[in-house]
Every structure is written in structure tokens, then in C-alpha cells.
Amino acid sequence: xxxxxxxxxALSIQEGENATMNCSYKTSINNLQWYRQNSGRGLVHxxxxxxxxxxxxxxxxxxxxxTSKKSSSLLITASRAADTASYFCAAGxxxxxxxxxxxxxxxxxxx
Amino acid sequence: xxxxxxxxxxxxxxxxxxxxxECRSLDFQATTMFWYRQFPKQSLMLMATSNEGSKATYxxxxxxxxxxxxxxxxxxxxxTVTSAHPEDSSFYICSARDGGGAPNTGELFFGEGSRxxxx
Numbered sequence: 001x002x003x004x005x006x007x008x009x010a011l012s013i014q015e016g017e018n019a020t021m022n023c024s025y026k027t028s029i030n031n032l033q034w035y036r037q038n039s040g041r042g043l044v045h046x047x048x049x050x051x052x053x054x055x056x057x058x059x060x061x062x063x064x065x066x067t068s069k070k071s072s073s074l075l076i077t078a079s080r081a082a083d084t085a086s087y088f089c090a091a092g093x094x095x096x097x098x099x100x101x102x103x104x105x106x107x108x109x110x111x
Numbered sequence: 112x113x114x115x116x117x118x119x120x121x122x123x124x125x126x127x128x129x130x131x132x133e134c135r136s137l138d139f140q141a142t143t144m145f146w147y148r149q150f151p152k153q154s155l156m157l158m159a160t161s162n163e164g165s166k167a168t169y170x171x172x173x174x175x176x177x178x179x180x181x182x183x184x185x186x187x188x189x190x191t192v193t194s195a196h197p198e199d200s201s202f203y204i205c206s207a208r209d210g211g212g213a214p215n216t217g218e219l220f221f222g223e224g225s226r227x228x229x230x
Contacts, residue, residue, distance in 0.1 A: 021188070033219070042117070042204055042223040043155075088154060098145060099219060103154045 003012040019076040021105040023089035024069075031067055031092040033099065034074045036085045043088065046074075055061055081111040114138055115207050117222025124195055125230055131191045132225045134205030140185040141207035146178070149202045161188045164208070195229040202226050 006023045013019055023032070031050045035043040039084045049056045049065045056063045064073040076083055079106065090099035114137040124130050134144055142163050147155040159166045159180050167180035177199075188207075192199050203226075205226040206219040 035221075040202070040224070040226070042115075042221040043206075043219075044221070045219065098157060098160055100157065101147075101155045106152075 006087070006102045006105045008105060009103065010106045010108070012110065013079060015079060015081055015109055015111050016080055017109075019079050019107055019109070020072045020082070021087055021089075021107070023072045023074070023102055025072075025089075025091040025102075026070065027069075027091075027093070029091045029093055032063075032072045033092060034061075034063060034072075034092045035088045035090060035101075037088065037104070038085045046087075048092075076107075079107075081109050083107060083109050099104045115141075115205065115220045115222045116151045117205055117225055120223060121226045123228045123230065126196055127183075127194055128229060129191055129193045130195055131189055132203055132205075132227075134188045134190070134207065134222050136186045136207045136209075136220070139207075139209045139220075141187060141188075141209065144182060144188040144205055146180060146188070146190050147204045147206070149204060149224075151202075155204060158190075192227065195227070197229045198220060200229045201228055 001023055031048050033048045034046045036046055037043045047058050047063050049063050060077045066071045086104045088101050088104045090101045092099040116135045116137055118133045120128055144161040146158045148158050149155050156172045157170050159182045161182040163182045163185050169175045182188040202224050204224040208219045
């Protein structure tokens with residue numbers, strides 16, 4: 001099965017609330033990345049966290065990585081309707097030269 | 112940021128014809144490009160890894176004679192769906208890794224995707 005399994009599969013919240021998505025992976029990684037995809041579009045890179053990092057911030061995004069549990073979380077604070085999209089994590093093994101994507105979390109932010 | 116251009120964005124073709132999709136890195140050299148297929152409401156499935164100047168590496172279950180990949184230059188990779196059939200209808204997305212960046216950067220830059228519909 002694929003690395004990078006997200007949960008929940010779908011999340012619906014009100015504007016202004018925080019959204020938390022989780023990702024688990026199975027094997028060792030060099031980095032883990034989160035991407036966003038609007039319906040019918042390509043993916044947009046949000047944030048990369050390296051295997052030796054535990055937490056990273058970018059604007060309203062906060063990513064954590066727990067390599068002992070092989071899991072990561074993406075927190076979007078003060079969500080906006082424009083944050084509505086699918087979010088994917090990608091477990092990256094630079095030595096293997098590729099990243100493997102999970103099934104994604106579909107986030108709906110209601111105005 | 113880095114830009115990857117994918118063309119065409121939409122293509123409709125008749126069953127039995129071949130379709131070529133291009134993926135270009137516009138402002139960086141991409142020694143490695145990746146081709147993904149995505150079904151509605153599903154994740155990206157890696158089809159193959161395209162390395163400049165060498166043969167592509169296909170993932171298990173992907174027919175290399177069906178999905179021809181060419182990476183002739185550091186900025187262009189093409190995916191040709193040969194003798195397309197309705198079951199090949201899908202969203203195809205390419206990504207590129209900046210070969211000139213810091214080692215182990217890992218960030219992938221994605222094209223906007225190409226929606227193929229085979230009638």
C-alpha cells in the first residue's frame with residue numbers, strides 16, 4: 001500500500017475554525033511534504049519538513065513530524081473559505097528519488 | 112517560484128488514437144520528472160520516473176508500451192498515450208524536481224495537469 005495515508009478523508013468546518021489533518025507513513029523518509037489541490041487543478045506545494053525537524057511554520061500553516069510514530073500533522077489556523085481544497089501529504093525518500101502520495105483529505109470551509 | 116508548464120490542459124480524442132502531453136520546466140533544469148495519473152476524488156498514482164537522457168522507470172503495473180515517456184532535454188518530458196481507449200481517460204499530472212537546487216531538497220513542482228477524455 002502507499003505511504004502517506006491521511007485522515008480524516010473529509011473535513012468540514014466553519015470559517016475561522018482551525019483544521020487539523022494527519023498523515024501516517026510506513027517506511028523511512030528524508031522529508032515529508034504537504035500539498036494542496038483545488039478541484040481539477042495541479043498540486044501546489046505548501047510546506048516541506050525534513051526528517052530531522054519536528055515542527056515548522058509558514059503563515060497560517062503549522063506542520064509537525066513525529067518520526068518515531070511515522071506521522072505528521074498539518075494545522076491550518078483561522079481557516080477561510082478559500083482554503084477549501086484537497087490536501088495531500090507526500091512521503092519523500094530522496095535516495096529513491098520519488099515521493100509517494102496518500103489519499104488526501106478533502107477540506108470544506110463554510111463561510 | 113519554479114514553474115512547470117503542462118500542455119495541453121484538456122484533450123478529447125477518439126478511441127485508437129495517440130495523444131502526447133508535454134511537461135516543461137520553465138525556469139529551472141529538471142533532471143528528473145514524474146508522471147502521475149489521478150482518478151476523480153483519488154490520490155495521485157505515480158506512473159513513471161523520467162530521467163533526462165535515459166529510459167524512464169515505470170511503476171509496477173504501468174504498461175511502458177502504452178505510456179511512452181521521453182525526456183530528451185533538461186526542461187522537457189513528454190507522455191504519449193498510445194492507442195488510447197476510454198479507460199485511459201483520466202487526469203495526468205507531471206512534476207519536476209529542480210536538479211540545480213540544494214541536495215535532498217525534495218520539493219516537487221507540479222504542472223496544472225492534463226485532462227484526457229477518450230471517446
